[in-house]
Amino acid sequence: MTFGEQPAYLRVASDLREKIANGSLPPHTRLPSQARIREEYGVSDTVALEARKVLMAEGLVEGRSGSGTYVRERPVPRRVARSGYRPASGATPFRQEQAAEGARGTWDARSEQEAAGRETAARLGIEPGDRVMRTRYVYRDGGEAMMVATSWEPLAVTGRTPVMLPEEGPLGGCGVVERMAAIDVVVDNVVEEVGARPGLAEELLVLGGVPGHVVMVVERTFYASGLAVETADIVVPADRYRLSYHLPVR
Template sequence: MPLGEQPAYLRVAADLRRKIVSGELPPHARLPSQARIRRLYGVSDTVALEARKVLMAEGLVEGRSGSGTYVRARPEPHRLVRTGYRGLGDVTPFRQEQADESVDGSWDSRSAQERAGADVAARLQLAAGEPVMRTRYVFRSAGEPVLLSTSWEPLALTGRTPVLLPEEGPLAGRGVVERMAAIDVVVDNVVEEVGTRPGLAEEAQALGAVPGQPVLCIQRTFYASGRAVETADVIVPADRYRVSYHLPVR
């Protein structure tokens, strides 16, 4: 193959992608079969199969068991607004993680005690194996799952206090800052790191997405005088959201 020339499967995938983006192959249209791709482009079965795999990995098409491969509907990306916490009584971080506050958002949660793994322990400045409270959330907008979040809090800090369970008790759902203030812990800053990775199978199932489709992972940690008091992973489908930061200039 001459230097700079694309492999055949990428050339086929590029032409099919062009047809999808232009609307020539609209959402829910059936992608040409492997045999038809082979005839249309004069390529082997292997090349046709690899081209389809590329489009599936990009989230442009999806396979339906016993039916074929179809063009996926491409949702209009929403803004996921991230702003600084402005004080007690403000919206909770969980409400902030709804893409649009005018939308009727809801969530399910489940908390359980566990031993901190190496990654979570490092983020919370703990020794591996120390007890933490893990809470898993599924956030919904208009009844549809839109994002996932898993948070961890050190039981050395919250154990035997009214805020042991983030979604139960007198401050249920009030957010990290207000809950910590109730036990005389003053949260003074938060750090967020944003990265991308392929979505895990269980994440895709929860979000109604395609396994392996890219997701945004927002790794968030709250601090009080340099001490980490909560850390969380927020998982967002990359094709549905654009993260928008609104930060004050001091």
């Protein structure tokens, strides 16, 4: 194979992908059978099978037991705004980050103490085994799960204070900045690192999707004078949402 040439299965997959994109193969249409692909493109069964596998891995088609492979409905991605800290305006941080105006955001949360694992400890600048408060969230828009998150806060900072439980007490449900200010900890910056990976089984069970679907992961950490006071993993389905950053220019 010379430089620039594609393997046959990728050429077939590329042509089928184009037909899906331009509407020649609209959503819910059955993908040509393996035999049809073999005849139409003059390729082997192996090539035809590999081309179908590529489209399935990309989430463009899905198999239906006993029926065949069909083009998936492609949702129009919605925005999730990530605009940094904004002073309290009567809206919770989640509502401030809603994907669209008029969205009806709700969430469930569960907190429990645990010993920090190695990765969590590194992100918080503490020792593995130090106690943290872990809180798991499921965020919904109009009843549909749109993202899941797990946050960790060092109990050396929040332990035995009114804000030890993020979703309970007088500041339950408020953002990290407001909660920390209540115990005289001034948050002055936040770092977010965005990556992508296949969703974990337990994440996809909540968010919807099949094994292999890609999720975006925002690793967020709040700092107060260099001290990490909260770190979190925010997981968003990549096929349904886009992260939109609006940052001030100084």
